[in-house]
Amino acid sequence: MQREQLEFDVLFVGAGPANLAGAIHLKKLAQQNGREIEVAVIEKAESIGAHSLSGAVLDPRALRELLPDFRERDCPIEETDLRDAVFYLTAGGQFRLPYVPPYMHNEGCFIISLSKFCAWLGSIAEELGVNVFPGFAGVEALYDESGRRVIGVRTGDKGINKEGKPKSNFEPGVDLLAKVTVFGEGPKGSLIREVGNKLGIFTGRMPQVFETAIKEVIEIPASNPFLNAPFTVVHTFGYPLGLNTRGGGFLYRMKANRVSLGLVVGLDYEDALLEPYQEFLRFKKHPLIADIIGGGKVLQQGAKTLAAGGWYTLPQLAVDGAVFVGDSASMLNVQRLKGIHTAMKSGMLAAETILAAVTKDDVRASVLDDYRVRLEGSWIQGELYAARNFGQALSRKGVAKFIALGAQFVSGGRGFVDPMKISDDADSLKPGRGAPPPPVQDLDGQLYLDKLTGVYLSGTKHEEDQPCHLVIPDANLCVTRCWETFRSPCTRFCPGQVYEMDTTDEGLPRLKLNPSNCLHCKTCEIKDPFKNIIWTCPEGGGGPKYSIV
Ligand code: SF4
Numbered sequence: 001m002q003r004e005q006l007e008f009d010v011l012f013v014g015a016g017p018a019n020l021a022g023a024i025h026l027k028k029l030a031q032q033n034g035r036e037i038e039v040a041v042i043e044k045a046e047s048i049g050a051h052s053l054s055g056a057v058l059d060p061r062a063l064r065e066l067l068p069d070f071r072e073r074d075c076p077i078e079e080t081d082l083r084d085a086v087f088y089l090t091a092g093g094q095f096r097l098p099y100v101p102p103y104m105h106n107e108g109c110f111i112i113s114l115s116k117f118c119a120w121l122g123s124i125a126e127e128l129g130v131n132v133f134p135g136f137a138g139v140e141a142l143y144d145e146s147g148r149r150v151i152g153v154r155t156g157d158k159g160i161n162k163e164g165k166p167k168s169n170f171e172p173g174v175d176l177l178a179k180v181t182v183f184g185e186g187p188k189g190s191l192i193r194e195v196g197n198k199l200g201i202f203t204g205r206m207p208q209v210f211e212t213a214i215k216e217v218i219e220i221p222a223s224n225p226f227l228n229a230p231f232t233v234v235h236t237f238g239y240p241l242g243l244n245t246r247g248g249g250f251l252y253r254m255k256a257n258r259v260s261l262g263l264v265v266g267l268d269y270e271d272a273l274l275e276p277y278q279e280f281l282r283f284k285k286h287p288l289i290a291d292i293i294g295g296g297k298v299l300q301q302g303a304k305t306l307a308a309g310g311w312y313t314l315p316q317l318a319v320d321g322a323v324f325v326g327d328s329a330s331m332l333n334v335q336r337l338k339g340i341h342t343a344m345k346s347g348m349l350a351a352e353t354i355l356a357a358v359t360k361d362d363v364r365a366s367v368l369d370d371y372r373v374r375l376e377g378s379w380i381q382g383e384l385y386a387a388r389n390f391g392q393a394l395s396r397k398g399v400a401k402f403i404a405l406g407a408q409f410v411s412g413g414r415g416f417v418d419p420m421k422i423s424d425d426a427d428s429l430k431p432g433r434g435a436p437p438p439p440v441q442d443l444d445g446q447l448y449l450d451k452l453t454g455v456y457l458s459g460t461k462h463e464e465d466q467p468c469h470l471v472i473p474d475a476n477l478c479v480t481r482c483w484e485t486f487r488s489p490c491t492r493f494c495p496g497q498v499y500e501m502d503t504t505d506e507g508l509p510r511l512k513l514n515p516s517n518c519l520h521c522k523t524c525e526i527k528d529p530f531k532n533i534i535w536t537c538p539e540g541g542g543g544p545k546y547s548i549v
Contacts, residue, residue, distance in 0.1 A: 003154070004174045008038045008131070009358050011178035013138045013153055013191060015043035016052055017114070017340050018326025019184035020121035021066050022347025022354075027128040029355050037358065039130045040176065041122075042155065044137035044520075046541040048122030050459075051186075051520055053215060053302040053549045054114040054340060055250055055262065057082070057106050057233065061379070062344035067124065076120050078254040079111035085231035087288060089239035089249075094288045101409075103335045103387075106233050111252045111260065113217070114340065115546040137537035138185075141195050141322075142175060149320035149363075150195065152177040158539055161465050180354045180363050181322040184347060187307040188522040189328045190537055192315075201316040201324065207424040208330050209309040209391065211247060212523045214280040214495050215262035216454075217548050218447070220296040222257050234292075235337070240282035244397045245269045249283045250337070251292060260549070261293065266308065267425040267493075267527050268395050272432030272485075275492035276523075277451055281440035284448060297446050301454040302549045303495040303521040308334045311388040312419045317375065318368035323350045331380065334394075335387035342380050349374040386413040392420035429529045432487040451497040455517045459545030460496070462516045462538050469538035470498065470515050470524070477532055478511040486529055493527050495519060519544055 010026060012019035023041050030037040045051035063070050084106050086097040126132050138153040152175060159170035183192050187210055196202045220226065236249040246266025254260055263280040283289060307313075307330040314330050317323055325331070325346040332339030353371040357363050375381060393404035393415060408415040443450050449457070462469075472478065482488055483501070488511070490499040496519045502512035520543045525535040 001172055003172050006174060006176050008040045008176065008178045010037065010039045010180050010182065010354055011152055011176050012039070012041040012182045012184060014183070014185040014189070014328070015041050015048045015118060015122055015132065015134070016184055016186050016326055016343065017118060017121065018331070018343035018347035019182060020118060020125055020347070021062065021344035022182055022184070022325060022351045023125045023130045024121065024128060025066055025348040026351035026355060027125070027130055029351060033355070035355070035359065037355070040178070041125060041130055041132045042136040042138055042153070042176065043134045044537055044540050045134055045543060046545060047119065047134050048132060049115040049117070049119035050545045050547070051543055052114040052118040053304045053546050055215070055252065055260065055337065056112050056114045056340060057252065057338060058110045058112045058117070059336070059338055059341040060108070060110060062341045062348065066344060066348060073124065076116040077110045077112055079232060079252070082106040082109050082111065082233050083231045084233045084235070087234065087236045089236050089286055089288065091239050092287065104235060104337070111254055113254070113548050115549055135541040137540040138191055139173065139537050141181070141191055142177070148199065150181050150322035152181055153191065156537055156540055160467060162467060164467050167465070179321070179358050180368070182325055182347070182350055182354070183322060183328050184325045185328050187305045187327045188526055188535070190535060192324060192328045195319070195322065196315060199319045201319060205315055206309065206312045206419070206422040208307055208313045209422055209425050210267045210305045210526050211264045211308045212267060212276055212303060212305050212493070212495070212521060213262050213264045214277060214301070214303045215260065215549055216301045217254065217299045218259050218261055218293050218296040219299055220257055220259055220293055224257070224292065224295070226253070226259070226292040227257065236288070239286060240279045241265065243401060245271070245274070246394045249289070251289065258299070259293065261289070264306070266395060267305070267523065268423065268428045270428050270430045272429045272487060272489050273434070273436040273492070275436060277495050278437070278439055281448060285440060293447060298449055298457060300546065300549050301449065301457045302544055302546050303519045303523070305522050305526060306339065307332050308391050309422055310334055310391055311384040313422065317372045318365050320365045321363050323354070323368055323371050325350050331384070333383045333387055335390040336383070342383065345378060345380050346375065349378060388413050389415045389418060389420040392422055425526050426529055426531055429486055429489060431485050432489070436492065451495065452517070455496050455519065458519055460517060460519055460543060461545070462518070462542035464516055466539050468513060468515045469536045470513055470518070471534040471536055472511070472532055473534070474532055475511060477530055479509040482530055482532070483509065490524055490528060490533065493523050495521060495523065499524070
């Protein structure tokens with residue numbers, strides 16, 4: 001098939017904060033140095049920001065470095081008055097911690113909507129002359145004849161039917177060629193998986209590990225006392241996850257009587273019957289939260305994973321012709337529950353390296369590795385290294401968690417063992433016995449939603465007549481070993497109700513997929529105990545349409 005080819009100096013794959021900051025920084029640096037440089041950003045979402053979801057408390061450190069005039073440029077900030085409160089929740093009560101650990105202090109930070117923030121960064125990138133292409137999914141990395149140097153990315157074909165045949169609107173994907181390709185696809189990117197497996201960027205590293213966050217933006221009545229509470233940022237631990245499952249809740253005040261509410265669940269959980277979405281509903285029904293959101297209405301819902309492994313799970317950051325940034329490279333600081341600032345800074349450091357490499361016309365890994373050197377000399381290293389064992393300590397059970405955290409606190413992150421071991425999230429499930437706990441009742445479709453209403457409020461849509469983007473290599477395994485051992489955990493850990501157990505006309509069990517509901521969170525590929533789910537990019541433009549989360 002003849003494919004169109006477009007050539008750029010630098011191609012950024014994914015329009016999250018890391019790549020948008022990288023593209024902006026690169027263009028500005030090039031202008032300062034009197035250099036012309038052709039830069040492109042591709043994004044699988046229909047518009048920039050539509051797949052971006054986060055808490056989100058923004059530490060503006062990287063933003064100030066990138067765009068010192070961000071306030072004059074109307075950066076979309078929801079709240080600047082951040083006052084923290086941390087609560088330990090029991091099933092029916094709460095205890096406010098008298099002391100907020102220093103790493104959880106948020107003075108000087110902002111509450112933002114990541115989808116709005118990315119849309120704003122995208123518009124600045126365009127003003128600077130970056131070619132921004134939303135609706136284009138990178139589906140395959142391209143290599144030179146040696147098979148070792150990345151030379152760009154192929155975008156997905158459009159107009160292919162369920163059987164894999166071209167439809168009347170067929171458009172072949174385009175080969176986007178670049179001297180340097182920057183992979184910033186977010187957590188568990190499908191291209192970084194492919195490049196990583198081929199070029200060994202994860203070899204010898206600890207496995208990348210993740211958490212799944214389910215989040216809503218809720219409009220609450222103007223008379224709600226929370227709008228005048230002495231705190232604007234709430235973090236919780238304890239109920240509903242307990243102390244043996246990593247994770248916790250958050251609630252942030254936003255503009256216009258809105259709050260950002262979410263629950264994060266560590267994907268190293270062991271209970272095969274656990275359902276993160278049901279835990280989220282239980283969290284919402286806890287009296288502390290129910291009082292704050294009472295009388296409210298959910299405006300938008302979404303789900304996303306976050307790369308929570310930190311320093312010891314960073315992959316090799318450069319190969320010939322490519323670098324890896326942001327959550328794709330595990331840059332989130334799980335101790336501070338923040339990753340936007342580190343993602344942005346990683347993109348900016350990559351941009352500085354890339355400009356020098358492109359100027360010298362030498363993009364070998366040995367040259368691009370200067371990005372790692374810059375990173376190790378930057379404040380990212382300081383943050384991530386101090387938190388290098390934090391996530392592992394959080395994964396400890398019961399009080400052992402607090403002992404490990406305390407030891408790290410007094411030893412600058414070292415703790416009793418350094419490095420603490422990290423295990424693959426897919427390996428943690430214990431066999432499921434009996435039935436899952438009864439689901440949360442009294443869902444009203446306004447404030448308390450079932451999964452499908454949540455999917456509707458995420459704006460998720462896909463072209464129906466296209467090949468299923470969720471690849472199950474062994475469908476038989478789903479109804480035999482996976483059901484017998486774990487009671488089909490995909491039907492619970494997926495927040496989009498994509499997986500359902502069904503029966504064939506012959507009465508045999510089968511796994512039914514509803515790929516159109518997919519929120520692109522990647523939980524299934526991470527948590528499937530048999531690694532029998534491979535998430536691939538659906539047709540560009542499909543997926544959630546986040547605008548305020
Ligand atoms: Fe997330 Fe996978 Fe479900 Fe899609 S199918 S919503 S990626 S868990």
